[in-house]
Amino acid sequence: MFRKEKAVIIGGGISGKLAARVLSDFFQEVLIIERDQEPEGPFPRKGAPQGEHIHALLHAGEAGLESLFPGITEKFYSSGAIKINSTKDLAWFHHGVWKLRFDGEFSTILQTRPHLEWHIDQYIKSIPNVTVQYNQVVRDYICKETENIIAGVEVVDGSGHAENILADLVVDASGASSITSKWLEKREIHIPDKKAKIGLSYISKTFQLAKNEDRDWAIKIVYPNPPVEKMGGTISKVEGNRYLVTINGYHNVINEKEALLNDKSFLELAKKLPKLDIYQEIKDAPPLTGTSIYRVPQITWRQFQKVNLPDGLLLIGDTICRIDPVFGQGMSIAVLEALALQRLFQKSDHSIKKITTTFHKKAAKIISPIWNMVIIEDFRYPETTGKKPLGLFIQQWYAKNIFLISSQDQHVYNSLFKVMNLIHSMTTLMHPRILKTVLKRTFLK
Structure with a gap:
């Protein structure tokens, strides 16, 4: 099994903890650097201001989280989270119509983000080779310039004391305003983005x-x-x-x-x-x-897979893509990325450089269809600015029909539900039966 000495993770939020869980199986030591104070309970924290607002863990994210943290779903429920039937206990007014409600095959967890994050935090603290240093900020990367290798980080604590920490792998999970983008720009390395x-x-x-x-x-x-x-x-x-x-x-x-x-x-x-x-x-x-x-x-997808990054550096979560939170996909994307990273380490005896390069390509494949799904809706507003996807009008027309049919047709709504919960791909909604229903609605109404 792949086994290196030390991995350092910048950011102790959800994506950082997911990365720590995965890397704990493949590194002797995993260190999380977190700018916030140590949490005292399931309460909102300064470093996650979005935590006081509604969050959703989609079905793909829920299943992935359970596989990474066995038993965590039951801990959610035993400490007060609400288990509902996903299509019966949800009343959803969408594009001018109420979605059909029926007793479906899926359940959903309702809970606050601090509650969810607290249980992940408790699980992380039970892993013996994972430690968290709180009240610390990563000020810079330690870089071997001639070899283009990130060899660690320079950390500063609340009193201004600086410390260099060496590592075989550095993971930036610090979010949209991460150190990496600024660090690369200073070196005139342009990051393509959407x-x-x-x-x-x-x-x-x-x-x-x-x-x-x-x-x-x-x-x-x-x-x-x-x-x-x-x-x-x-x-x-x-x-x-x-x-x-x-x-x-x-x-x-x-x-x-x-x-x-x-x-x-x-x-x-x-x-x-x-x-x-x-x-x-x-x-x-x-x-x-x-x-x-x-x-x-604004929402941003930084396409690190197109950049020749230094060896020993990996990006995950909002550091790569900050997506429209209205659709509730952010946490689930991070879970899917963590699972992809886990599979790479499990199956690979390649160098860290090869693993990180492959990971960023796989992360892009995870994000791409979700980004497209979201951007189709965001561009329904003429005020939205950015590069529009090809065939936008047709995609919006088709999606609108699916939304409206979902108020009457259980099969169509169930298919849409699986797509929106990242269980099935968008191609599911192009099934001949659904396509026929859309065309019938358009031309025979």
Whole structure:
């Protein structure tokens, strides 16, 4: 089995912990460098401001997480996470219609991101050859310039004390504002990328809802019907018998200063959604938290697979691709990347250079269809800027038909559900039976 001495991971978020779990099987020592303080429980942390908003673990991500951390799904449930039937307990208003609801074959976990991350953190701490250094920042890479090798990192703690840490492999899991991009740019190494400006704002608040026997859902999504509508919202039951509400708006449609004024301002925002369902649920409900905000001005996919990176450097998670969080795919992409990395180390006796180069190509193959799926929807707004995919109009037309048919046809919705949960590829929706249904709707309606 591939066995090297030391791997250093920059960033102790979800993608960093996933990488640590994988590398712990192949390195004698794995060290995570984390800028935040050590967490004291399942609470939001400064380094993950998006943690106070609704998160989703798609089915592919859930299955992958369980394979990496056996038993973690049961730990989620035993500590309060909610298990629902994915197509029965979800009420979803999408592109102007309510999705069909039925007792399907899949279940979904409803929980806050801090709750999920806390359990991953506890698992990581149980791995004997993984350690975490908190309150530390990676200031620079240690690079053997003539050999083009990353040999470690320079770390600075809260008191300003600097330390050099040598490693066989350095993994950058620090996210969209990572050190790597800036480091490469300084060396005039251009990173090709794809970008789209979406001007997205997330506004969230947690409520205590009164019991209601008529409440037949555990999560309700009100999605905007673009391009006319730009605001959507989700209300989801989470651990502790609480309900987390996130309102999102594209292209700066939300007045953030106004939304943060007081509790009434949040209610006024909920009134502006395409349906009043969420407002009706929270208008008399006591809030349990303040209002939090998170911004995603643009989404970016840095195509590191096209760059001749130094030996000993690997990128993962948001460091490679920060995708539109409305579709809930970010965490699951990180899980799929971790699984790809695991398979490479399991099957390969190649050098680290060969493994990292191959990994970045595989990560691109994971991201590409998901990026395309997301960008098709983001470009329904004329204000979205960026390079449009080929055949955009046709793809949008076809997708819109699938969305609308999903309000009536169980087979079509189930197929869409599997695609959106990264279980099946987009080609599933081109099956002759589905294609025939779309054409029939178009020409015979």
